Amino acid sequence: VTDTTAPAAPNPHGDAPATTQPGPPPPLREVAEDVRRRTAAEEARTIVAGSNVATLASLSTDGHPWGSFVTYGTLADGSPVLCLSTMAEHGRNLPRDPRASLVVATRAGDNDPLDSGRVTLAGTAEAATGLELDDARDAYKAAVQGAEAFMDFGDFTTYVLRVARVRWVGGFGRMDSTDAASYAAAQPDPVAVSAPYAVAHLNEDHADSLLEMAQALAGYTDATAARCTAADRYGLDLVVSTPRGRAPTRVGFAEPIIAPNGLRSATVELARRAKAVLAG
Amino acid sequence: VTDTTAPAAPNPHGDAPATTQPGPPPPLREVAEDVRRRTAAEEARTIVAGSNVATLASLSTDGHPWGSFVTYGTLADGSPVLCLSTMAEHGRNLPRDPRASLVVATRAGDNDPLDSGRVTLAGTAEAATGLELDDARDAYKAAVQGAEAFMDFGDFTTYVLRVARVRWVGGFGRMDSTDAASYAAAQPDPVAVSAPYAVAHLNEDHADSLLEMAQALAGYTDATAARCTAADRYGLDLVVSTPRGRAPTRVGFAEPIIAPNGLRSATVELARRAKAVLAG
Numbered sequence: 001v002t003d004t005t006a007p008a009a010p011n012p013h014g015d016a017p018a019t020t021q022p023g024p025p026p027p028l029r030e031v032a033e034d035v036r037r038r039t040a041a042e043e044a045r046t047i048v049a050g051s052n053v054a055t056l057a058s059l060s061t062d063g064h065p066w067g068s069f070v071t072y073g074t075l076a077d078g079s080p081v082l083c084l085s086t087m088a089e090h091g092r093n094l095p096r097d098p099r100a101s102l103v104v105a106t107r108a109g110d111n112d113p114l115d116s117g118r119v120t121l122a123g124t125a126e127a128a129t130g131l132e133l134d135d136a137r138d139a140y141k142a143a144v145q146g147a148e149a150f151m152d153f154g155d156f157t158t159y160v161l162r163v164a165r166v167r168w169v170g171g172f173g174r175m176d177s178t179d180a181a182s183y184a185a186a187q188p189d190p191v192a193v194s195a196p197y198a199v200a201h202l203n204e205d206h207a208d209s210l211l212e213m214a215q216a217l218a219g220y221t222d223a224t225a226a227r228c229t230a231a232d233r234y235g236l237d238l239v240v241s242t243p244r245g246r247a248p249t250r251v252g253f254a255e256p257i258i259a260p261n262g263l264r265s266a267t268v269e270l271a272r273r274a275k276a277v278l279a280g
Numbered sequence: 281v282t283d284t285t286a287p288a289a290p291n292p293h294g295d296a297p298a299t300t301q302p303g304p305p306p307p308l309r310e311v312a313e314d315v316r317r318r319t320a321a322e323e324a325r326t327i328v329a330g331s332n333v334a335t336l337a338s339l340s341t342d343g344h345p346w347g348s349f350v351t352y353g354t355l356a357d358g359s360p361v362l363c364l365s366t367m368a369e370h371g372r373n374l375p376r377d378p379r380a381s382l383v384v385a386t387r388a389g390d391n392d393p394l395d396s397g398r399v400t401l402a403g404t405a406e407a408a409t410g411l412e413l414d415d416a417r418d419a420y421k422a423a424v425q426g427a428e429a430f431m432d433f434g435d436f437t438t439y440v441l442r443v444a445r446v447r448w449v450g451g452f453g454r455m456d457s458t459d460a461a462s463y464a465a466a467q468p469d470p471v472a473v474s475a476p477y478a479v480a481h482l483n484e485d486h487a488d489s490l491l492e493m494a495q496a497l498a499g500y501t502d503a504t505a506a507r508c509t510a511a512d513r514y515g516l517d518l519v520v521s522t523p524r525g526r527a528p529t530r531v532g533f534a535e536p537i538i539a540p541n542g543l544r545s546a547t548v549e550l551a552r553r554a555k556a557v558l559a560g
Contacts, residue, residue: 053393055335055383057347060402065345067337067383069398069449089447103335103347107387112425113333118349122340145392167369169349 024247027219035252036234040168040176041186044119045078047104047168049188052143054104056082058093058125066093072102073136073143075160077184080121081128081136082159083144083151094159098124102161115171123164123180127157136160190260195231198263202228202236209271214240216277217270218249233257236270304527307499315532316514320448320456321466324399325358327384327448329468332423335383336362338373338405346373352382353416353423355440357464360401361408361416362439363424363431374439378404382441395451403444403460407437416440470540475511478543482508482516489551494520496557497550498529513537516550 038046052071060066068090073081080102084091094100101122128136136158141147150156166183169175191198202210207225213236214226223240230237235252253266254273318326332351340346348370353361360382364371374380385398408416416438421427430436446463449455471478482490487505493516494506503520510517515532533546534553 053385055337055347055385057335057337057345057381059343059345063339063343064379064402065337065339065381066402067335067347067381067400068447069383069385069393071393099344101337101345101347103349105333105335105349113349113351114424114426120347122344122346144394146394167348 025242025244026247027249028221029219031217031219035250036256037250038189038232038234039182039186040178041166041182042189043117043170043176044121044166044168044178044183045186046189046192047106047117047119048074048078048080048121050106050192051104054080054102056090057101057103058090059097059099060089060093061096066090070102071140071144071147073139073141075135075139078186079163079184080161081140081143082125082161083140083147083156084159085150085153085155086157087155091155091157094125095127095157098126100125100161117168117170119169120167121161121163121183122166123162125159125161128160132160133158189233191231191233191257191263194260194263198231198267199228202231202267206271209267209274210236210238212274212278213251213270214238214249216274217251220247220249231263231267233262236267302525305522305524306527307529308501309499311497311499315530316536317530318469318512318514319462319466320458321446321462322469323397323450323456324401324446324448324458324463325466326469326472327386327397327399328354328358328360328401330386330472331384333384334360336370337381337383338370339377339379340369340373341376346370350382351424351427353419353421355415355419358466359443359464360441361420361423362405362441363420363427363436364439365430365433365435366437367435371435371437374405375407375437378406380405380441397448397450399449400447401441401443401463402446403442405439405441408440412440413438469513471511471513471537471543474540474543478511478547479508482511482547486551489547489554490516490518492554492558493531493550494518494529496554497531500527500529511543511547513542516547 054070054072056068056070058066066089070082075081086092101120103118103120105118106116140151140158163180163183166178210226210228211223214220214223218238220240220242222242225241226238228236229239233256235250238249238251240247240249251270254269257263257266334350334352336348336350338346346369350362355361366372381400381402383398383400386396420431420438443460443463446458490506490508491503494500494503498518500520500522502522505521506518508516509519513536515530518529518531520527520529531550534549537543537546
């Protein structure tokens with residue numbers, strides 16, 4: 001029996017063309033419920049929290065859309081903070097027309113850039129004043145090294161982007177829109193920074209545990225191998241190999257992780273739980 | 281004598297505030313003429329040639345500027361080629377209003393992102409047809425891995441961005457605008473890819489040659505050390521240390537480099553020329 005059936009090639013825009021290809025094999029034992037995933041709002045907040053560079057789209061005098069590179073900080077509710085000079089075109093655009101959107105993209109590294117996460121925050125840019133100005137300045141300075149050197153020059157204004165509409169694309173076939181309230185209420189994933197290391201470590205040193213998770217917790221009782229492809233505060237994404245072909249699946253942590261260093265203990269609990277199921 | 285006078289802190293928008301700080305020390309011997317630098321058009325072409333990911337600014341139904349992540353290829357005249365689906369908002373925006381701009385940013389790596397190169401190309405996006413469509417498709421496929429898998433779906437259109445206006449920012453205090461004709465006529469720097477390695481190699485293994493270049497060719501006869509900060513088809517950027525402080529300077533190749541592997545021989549010629557001046 002060979003094991004070469006890969007999941008069907010994805011349409012990068014999420015709409016599968018009519019096809020007769022079989023899908024990936026289902027689990028052999030029913031799994032209670034879908035494992036929780038980050039919402040679009042959480043994905044967006046996580047991407048925005050993970051960078052300090054973005055592209056701003058504003059409107060030039062003649063209404064032409066004008067894109068420009070910016071650095072940004074983030075307020076507690078996820079609102080981006082910009083610090084722009086009227087010597088730059090974007091800094092002259094916003095006082096005339098505050099409509100703007102901000103695009104933050106994760107770095108694809110060696111991966112397919114179309115399969116990488118990005119988010120568009122559309123809204124209006126408002127010059128910060130009063131108490132919010134202090135917050136906004138602190139957020140910008142915390143995010144942008146050396147901001148003190150220029151943000152007090154008279155030609156600079158500190159803006160808060162009032163987010164009205166959010167569009168998140170996570171990669172092939174993973175995308176959704178969300179609204180301002182959901183975006184503001186969501187939290188960035190605390191383990192986003194440590195996840196890539198954890199994924200590499202699990203695949204290198206704990207392939208046996210991943211296999212047990214796939215067999216015991218994801219219903220793939222015939223799995224012969226399992227590889228972790230992503231980790232987040234709610235669980236692990238796996239690709240399992242079975243005699244029936246390969247399939248993507250997911251296993252969930254007992255509780256959502258709330259601390260940046262929480263991936264290890266959550267994964268240990270998952271591994272113990274899988275071992276207990278297989279033993280029992 | 282100490283050597284701690286750094287060049288004055290740069291205003292990231294290029295406009296120096298009134299200051300009483302002395303500038304960097306001038307050369308002690310007059311140098312014939314300024315060493316040629318890449319034009320804004322050449323800088324823009326080089327940045328565009330060095331990537332395949334960008335942010336597109338287009339106009340939503342209500343005229344709101346909409347930013348979105350895109351991949352692109354490049355025609356021989358530097359016109360970007362996009363391949364967009366009507367399932368995505370940008371793909372519905374352009375048929376309604378072709379005004380757009382495209383922002384390409386170089387990756388700052390560990391450097392200050394505000395000191396990194398980026399360019400905005402503003403113009404109108406036109407669906408490619410006829411012979412140009414073949415060119416555009418080839419350019420897109422050459423730049424975007426796996427493009428064959430989606431670009432023939434019925435919801436995708438291949439666009440050429442007709443560039444009308446170009447704004448280049450090279451980093452602190454280095455920025456300029458250029459027009460469509462200059463952009464189209466310019467060539468990307470053939471040594472852009474190899475330059476970072478060459479710069480590291482020069483600093484690690486040929487500090488003596490860099491010092492001789494600074495002394496003999498840049499007029500800093502009192503230089504005690506020189507570090508290369510950038511290399512391009514026309515020459516090397518150096519920072520020289522002297523008893524009078526540190527200063528940025530530049531030395532030029534005998535001829536502009538036209539081949540991707542041309543940095544080594546051009547630099548060897550520069551080193552020989554410096555040694556000959558000092559010996560003579």
